[in-house]
Amino acid sequence: MRSQVKPLTDESYWTTLWDGQQHKVRHLRWAYVANRQLAKLFHSALTGFEQPTLIELGCADSLWLPYLARHYNSDCYGVDFSELGCQLAERNLALAGTKGTIICEDLFNFAKTHRTTFEFLYSMGLIEHFSTPQAILKEMYNLLKPGGTMLTITPNLRGMYTPIARVASPKLLATHKVILPIGLATALQETGFQVTEYGYTGGPLKLSVVDYSPWRAVIGKWGHEVLCKCVNLTDIVVGNLLMALRVPNQQLTSPYVYAICRKPKTK
Numbered sequence: 001m002r003s004q005v006k007p008l009t010d011e012s013y014w015t016t017l018w019d020g021q022q023h024k025v026r027h028l029r030w031a032y033v034a035n036r037q038l039a040k041l042f043h044s045a046l047t048g049f050e051q052p053t054l055i056e057l058g059c060a061d062s063l064w065l066p067y068l069a070r071h072y073n074s075d076c077y078g079v080d081f082s083e084l085g086c087q088l089a090e091r092n093l094a095l096a097g098t099k100g101t102i103i104c105e106d107l108f109n110f111a112k113t114h115r116t117t118f119e120f121l122y123s124m125g126l127i128e129h130f131s132t133p134q135a136i137l138k139e140m141y142n143l144l145k146p147g148g149t150m151l152t153i154t155p156n157l158r159g160m161y162t163p164i165a166r167v168a169s170p171k172l173l174a175t176h177k178v179i180l181p182i183g184l185a186t187a188l189q190e191t192g193f194q195v196t197e198y199g200y201t202g203g204p205l206k207l208s209v210v211d212y213s214p215w216r217a218v219i220g221k222w223g224h225e226v227l228c229k230c231v232n233l234t235d236i237v238v239g240n241l242l243m244a245l246r247v248p249n250q251q252l253t254s255p256y257v258y259a260i261c262r263k264p265k266t267k
Helices: 011-019 033-046 064-071 083-095 107-113 133-143 161-168 170-174 181-191 213-244
Strands: 053-057 075-080 101-104 118-124 144-155 194-201 256-262
Touching: 033 064, 033 118, 033 144, 033 194, 033 213, 033 256, 053 064, 053 133, 064 075, 064 083, 075 083, 083 101, 107 133, 118 133, 133 144, 133 181, 144 181, 161 170, 181 194, 181 256
Parallel strands: 053 075, 053 118, 075 101, 118 144
Antiparallel strands: 144 256, 194 256
């Protein structure tokens, strides 16, 4: 199966990305509508579990592993093939005073030795980086215990985010396979999962879903910092205003596509 899969990124791509993050300490900020909605999705997906064994695939610089370790008393694991990204994930766990196991390994190799190990599995931007997402979904299926639950989140690169990405970060579109909610649900069902819900999430606006780092070479370090602060402020102010106006999650402006599914229990 691995020979049939073409990654749309390589380790150097991610090392360059995470290199810009290693001097920053990030935290989950609940002022963002997207974080509040994602927390609700985790709550929905984890309902009924007590001290679950869970894993994040593609865990580099993860802010959600510390959150899940603390709020769900879970046995947390994370796997990623970027050494620097794994170091950042370990740093985030330590800063939050939580425990977890971070494994620096290729996902396909990891899956061979950890079949039917986890009760809950999630990814926040993974399957869209491969030419054949179904191959990744099959490995996810194999990692889960029967009756286990999975939450899959990918960026919504349709609607208004497509023209923004073309200007801000053309490479972003080249390294992502566009996946719509119905396409994600269909791929999951074809893999063997039972899909319980799917759609758009993250609120009515999140401009920071697009990578603006290429503009650092154009406007300089400080100009890039100002740009990012303006983008983040817009996400908070306008995003919360649109939520107050009851603008729903939809393709035009919501930042993420998601699905919650379960692996059937064996008979």
